[in-house]
Amino acid sequence: MTATPSIAPVPTVRDRRTGRPPRRRAGGGASRRSNPVAMAIGAVVIVVVFLLPYVIMLSGSLRSQPDITHIPPTYFGPSVLFRNYLTMWSSSVDPVKGLIATVVISTFATLLVLVCATPAAYYTARFRFPGRLAFLLLVLVTQMLQPTVLAVGLFREMLQLGINDTWLAMILINAAFNLAFAVWIMQSFFAAVPKEIDEAATIDGAGKLQVLFRVSLPLVWPGIVTAVIFVFVASWNEYAASSVIMTSNDKQPLTVTLPRFIGLYNAEWQYIFGVSVVAVLPVVVLFAVIEKRLIGGLTAGAVK
């Protein structure tokens, strides 16, 4: 089976209903004008289903401890406690250190990815050289690997390097496992810039680095923004490797510290949810910004 779309022969059906003009196509793909009421109901159902857990998260974050664990439960609490968002920082959930760890790890992992992916993406998009395909294949295989399956090996390696239980270890791991996405997406953006622009700059005496920084980078910024946001969000949400490598409670990122509180008999759900809202909301907004370009980087050119 090949990835090249093969258009199936148009089926010929015997009992033709002729005389009926083909309906006007309204949008892309297989769309036709459908019953607007049915469409509206469908749209509402989808929005409700996909947002429901996060609505529970948000509404739970505004309730009091006795209210959120009240038996039997109620859908709406007696009051809306916005002050939870102030008190949660000094609550038993203690989110400050976890949040700092998450911010530091994600930021530096993203910077490291930019430093490593940009030259590789630029060079593989612009120049043919022996080993180019092998390099891209290696990147592609890395993209399909995840820290989860190598977590024990990563743990042993970081122990050997003496950086187990440090943010540096998680910065390296998040950068390494998200590098592939960045290389692919940036590569496709660099490749889309006409070569003549580079050549003109070269004739004017610019070196390869100058061409990259002065000419190409300003043209491919949507690709860079996509890569930055994707790597940042993926690092922000990373759980498996962090859970084995970050052993000290006070250095762990939020994804590892938060679940510790859910098994507790007297779980302060309102704070767990408040911190979750703070952690989820910004990355959802970032992700929404690059929504359209995600597929290209994740499926590495297999789906256009």
Next chain:
Amino acid sequence: MATALHPPEVRRRGRGRALLAALPWLAPALVLIIGVVLYPAGYMIYTAFRKITKIGVETGAAGWSNFRTALTFPAVPIGKVFLNTFVWTVVVVVATVLLSLALAQFLDKTFRGRKLVRLAVVVPWAASVVMTSTVFYYGLNRDYGLINKALVDLGILSAPYGFTQNATSAFWVAVFVAVFVSLPFTTYTVLAGLQSVPGEVLEAAQVDGAGPAVRYLRVVLPILRPAIAVATLINIINVFNSLPILRVLTGSLPGYGADITTTLIFKYKTALGPGVSSALSVVNFLVVLVIIAIYLAVVRPTREV
């Protein structure tokens, strides 16, 4: 370059020079990949064949004994874990792909508020899986969970049920959550595939009298095949490697009734040390490599770069 005109040694020198010129540009990425992906993979395989105490002291070669322990540890019903792994991966991926086909078909139509609906679908993709699973864990609490209450109020349940209190129901809740968080990526991949369905072909089919079902099965689906292949294979790897959903929803339960091989690796790590957990990781790693090989063979993503 007219390389064919040069004698072989000159060509080889030219190739060597081209590679040398490329190296500084690739070096940072290569160092990261070799140092933090390939090296730990090799080190993990090495560890799987070493005797290592729980606190990490190496005491010699272990042969295959770590693998034997991983697969025959008395407390672990390994057959059940394998079955769980199979059911988990197949059910989640099949349900995700089927639902995504329907969802993408819907999102491909034009309607008021389509942009908003698409954004709603992205949310579970961006949100932390740990935190999404946590909401379900809370909502399904027998005593104060809101999802339990809603199920009773809707007449689906006669009384609140402790979904996360036994391995079987907790496992199926995890399956549900895994489908939920896998839908966005899969739907978007199918949507991207739908963009390549030529409108004229559909119209031609319609003029020829093909009904909606025939048009979908014989025109749209064949064109979607590559997108479905990509989404399926990437999902198999993601779902097979998924840790947080099962951990949050079933982690506090005693025993191994809701475990898959991935969660078992992490339980072995704490209970039996790095040797045995590396051995099971190597087994998982081999499965992942096979899926990657299938991906490369079927999808051939490098054909255009």
